[in-house]
């Protein structure tokens with residue numbers, strides 16, 4: 001019996017595969033390598049190089065494995081870019097989830113853990129987001145993830161599929177020396193890339209209504225996040241009742257400027273970030289309560305912000321200076 005991990009060659013998915021392995025659970029990875037890295041998946045893990053949109057090939061290839069549950073991470077994850085590329089985002093995220101659900105039904109796979117996102121909330125008007133906070137996505141990315149949650153809910157009503165959706169907040173750090181976030185759009189990889197290439201990291205806006213004027217986010221360590229997936233899939237397979245959605249945040253807001261300071265402290269590199277204009281679509285502040293996940297998924301942050309920064313820096317990819 002194995003767990004199918006879609007997007008298992010990506011930053012978070014590769015951590016999930018390693019966490020499953022440590023828990024004694026086997027994985028099968030499906031990934032089209034559109035943003036993932038083949039070398040993130042160890043050779044002994046069965047790897048299917050395929051876009052989940054190809055439902056027939058998905059069914060044919062998965063039929064060769066004994067899959068008991070799915071962790072579905074494969075997606076186009078760039079909220080800002082999704083505004084410029086809505087059709088692509090909808091196809092990969094909503095289309096991909098639909099195709100996967102059809103394949104699961106054909107193969108009689110009865111459990112799914114879905115990667116959702118803080119972006120389903122848009123710009124919340126509450127200090128701390130809970131699962132009851134109204135959803136109001138502000139990008140095709142956030143919309144496509146919310147629709148993914150709904151597709152799974154509806155399929156569950158019809159077929160008895162066991163499911164939960166995990167709404168991640170800002171996932172950072174590294175739990176393994178060879179795994180890193182290669183996103184060309186997110187704060188941590190951009191700051192690290194700037195420093196390794198001898199540039200000044202950039203702050204997108206310092207005129208927000210926050211204590212130091214820069215955006216506030218809720219950062220969680222990828223290794224802690226990966227563990228929550230293992231617990232979720234195990235509990236679904238054991239027949240435990242889980243909520244439809246969980247926020248994976250830690251309730252603590254950290255500003256972009258605080259991240260810059262923490263990076264400077266961890267690396268020993270003194271720098272003055274360059275302040276740019278605001279990036280369109282960025283909420284000033286979004287912070288979540290992880291209380292529900294703590295209750296049901298043993299969710300806990302075992303890593304500090306300093307761990308997050310230091311581990312991201314230590315596992316940074318080697319890049320040529322330009």
Ligand SMILES: NC(=O)c1ccc[n+]([C@@H]2O[C@H](COP(=O)([O-])OP(=O)(O)OC[C@H]3O[C@@H](n4cnc5c(N)ncnc54)[C@H](O)[C@@H]3O)[C@@H](O)[C@H]2O)c1
Nearest residue numbers: 007009010011012032033034035036051052074075077171
């Ligand atoms: N990184 C974050 O802070 C964050 C926050 C909230 C939600 N998420 C969600 O977590 C998941 C994983 O994110 P990540 O940070 O690891 O991103 P990532 O880009 O590193 O990983 C995504 C993986 O999925 C693969 N993929 C994409 N579309 C595919 C498709 N149609 N078929 C097959 N494979 C496909 C990519 O090649 C890649 O390996 C995504 O669903 C993302 O939306 C991430």
Ligand SMILES: O=c1ccn([C@@H]2O[C@H](COP(=O)(O)OP(=O)(O)O[C@H]3O[C@H](CO)[C@H](O)[C@H](O)[C@H]3O)[C@@H](O)[C@H]2O)c(=O)[nH]1
Nearest residue numbers: 077079117118119185186187190202203204215256279282
């Ligand atoms: O060089 C940079 C990059 C980012 N930022 C700022 O840093 C904060 C965090 O930005 P990220 O792009 O790292 O993450 P987001 O908060 O935009 O999160 C979005 O992207 C994540 C992963 O792609 C998740 O999907 C999440 O749900 C979605 O809202 C934002 O205020 C952003 O403006 C900078 O100041 N400088």
